[in-house]
Amino acid sequence: MKDQYGRDINYMRVSITDRCNLRCRYCMPEGIEWLPMEQILTLEEITEACRQAAALGIRKIKVTGGEPLVRKGCMELIGMLNALPGIEQVTLTTNGVLLPEYADELCRQGLHAVNISLDTLDPVKYTAITGFDQLPKVLDGIRAMETHGVPVKINAVLQRGVNDMECIALTELAEAHPVDVRFIELMPIGHGKEMKPVSNPEVVEQLRSHYGADRVTPDFHTHGNGPARYYHIDGFQGSIGFISAIHGKFCQNCNRIRLTATGDLKPCLCYSDRISIKNALRTGSPEDVKELIRQAIEQKPAAHCFENIQTVTELKEMSKIGG
Secondary structure (H helix, E strand, C coil), X not given: CECCCCCEXXXXXXXXXXXXXXXXXXXXXXXXXXXXXHHCCCHHHXXXXXXXXXXXXXXXXXXXXXXXXXXXXXXXXXXXXXXXXXXXXXXXXXXXXXXXXXXXXHXXXXXXXXXXXXXXXXXXXXXXXXXXXXXXXXXXXXXXXXXXXXXXXXXXXXXXXXXXXXXXXXXXXXXXXXXXXXXXCCCCCHHHHHCCECCHHHHHHHHHHHHCCCCEEEECCCCCCCXXXXXXXXXXXXXXXXXXXXXXXXXXXXXEEEECCCCEEECCCCCCCCEECHHHHHHCCHHHHXXXXXXXXXXXXXXXXXXXXXXXXXXXXXXXXXX
């Protein structure tokens, strides 16, 4: 289905929980309260929402959280979504801590690819950023998915004065492994407004300075569903991607909507506007659900406003939204 600006909306990010087993401050600061489970969509309700979204042209689904692997039944849900008519791809975003435990089952359920959030390879910094000493499990998870042949992307968010000097070490994961490493500019959502971001143009210049400009060249191959712009470094197995919400606005090509764990459709991450489909899922008809999804797609704004923090209206933490 096309929105009012002619963009083909074929991708839906689906948050299945607000809970997480880590505490990254820009996403889930200490003191945050969990939502009661009765406010969270059941797996069957999530599947029905995706069924109706597929009827409108959604072809790719990203399962997110919080941390989706802490939700009981996550693996079965991936299989249920894969079985829906029209759905061509089901992928997962995770912090990677539980991947060594669940890699086999995720593959049996048909997972197509995985994004792993990882902001540092320094064990001390990892504990400081996430609140837990779990880096070895994340690295084991990367290796487990590599063994299964599942495409892996590493998502890193750099914060000035915290891990801004980590970009070279993280980049070299793509030299040692067939993974794509992507740098995502910190978005001014929730506690992210209080952090000091690092711009992606700065990171590109660091890579060119370190490796030599002639070795860092644009990579125009398709690497997934999102807006990342990629570079290849000569001799590397994977590529380096940049998702630059602030310094490389990509709204003209946006192809997504978001479904929160509580059943709210968000046409844009930047704004508080949302349409609830929870009641329609629980007491309405499939056509009611489909019509609300249609409305959410039609209401997508032309662009976000992250470059002007004062006009950002979304006040919830990222864990409550599903990134």
